[in-house]
């Protein structure tokens with residue numbers, strides 16, 4: 500792929516582009532993972548580290564937590580059960596990559612109202628890489644600052660509670676690979692005729708092939724795919740930090756077999772800018788999000804190495820329905836007297852569970868546990884047991 504850099508000057512950060520080109524020249528080419536890391540996390544100029552409106556209508560994309568507070572309120576119910584399972588003592592919720600802090604706010608609002616005893620023994624730790632995001636989180640969470648702390652992940656060593664993330668893992672830098680003539684090749688970013696371009700080379704480290712061998716799958720001949728080594732390292736680290744409790748990971752993605760399915764010829768890399776998508780990462784430096792779908796099999800395997808057992812894995816719509824999505828929607832509808840507003844509420848909430856074009860089935864929820872046995876979690880309630888309103892909901 501050749502660079503389209505320069506075509507969108509208004510939304511490009513020339514300093515970041517210059518930094519990346521300099522790195523490429525010095526190193527004689529860098530891995531795509533390094534390129535993506537600079538684009539998203541350069542200490543001052545990266546997409547997630549520079550001040551910028553990223554999430555919501557004025558930003559580049561929506562997340563479930565920015566769609567409606569019900570998302571966080573339902574997760575709060577699951578957290579209450581987890582607290583009960585751990586014996587109702589001191590409990591830490593560690594949310595990494597909290598963005599604007601929507602999910603944290605909705606969870607804390609719900610717990611303060613509906614589970615005050617839990618709220619009082621709760622410590623909510625936010626682990627956030629972006630300084631401007633930390634500032635906005637602090638402003639949004641004003642009413643709960645007694646409960647909220649900001650820290651680094653390794654400061655959570657020995658924690659008991661739940662490590663929570665929504666759309667963190669898809670934003671981790673990935674290695675891009677291709678299978679060509681039976682061999683694994685890696686995409687390097689190079690400069691050619693003054694433009695950023697791609698070159699296939701030997702993989703930069705043996706860990707890539709070892710990762711695919713462990714998964715027992717990978718791209719077929721001619722296909723491109725992503726390998727997220729950072730995600731596996733992150734999950735191992737989280738497993739090591741947690742003394743007892745749960746890990747809840749919400750993101751879009753698939754089990755490995757599906758992620759590397761032969762029909763996915765070009766992988767899943769996608770860029771987001773002002774609610775439009777593009778497959779070209781070599782433009783809008785520092786002004787577009789770059790993401791890849793998450794390999795949930797790799798996360799489960801990495802977690803298992805650190806003693807995390809999978810307690811639940813399923814589509815977001817199942818998870819939310821299990822936690823009472825429909826019942827809550829019916830209650831909210833019943834309180835709404837204006838039919839137009841009731842309709843708007845239904846349409847908004849539909850996004851969270853809609854399979855096609857919504858967040859319902861592409862998004863998955865993985866719940867792992869350590870030292871907690873195999874409890875039946877509220878989110879795993881059978882959908883057939885949910886009372887449906889006569890005449891349908893939507």
Ligand SMILES: C[S@@+](CC[C@H](N)C(=O)[O-])C[C@H]1O[C@@H](n2cnc3c(N)ncnc32)[C@H](O)[C@@H]1O
Pocket residue numbers: 547548554562563564565595596597598599600601602626627628629632664665666667670671
């Ligand atoms: C797509 S946003 C997720 C938004 C949020 N969870 C929500 O529900 O709206 C990704 C977030 O992860 C943060 N992030 C990415 N890598 C991180 C890391 N290694 N440690 C902490 N935060 C990270 C980004 O700064 C950003 O806030």
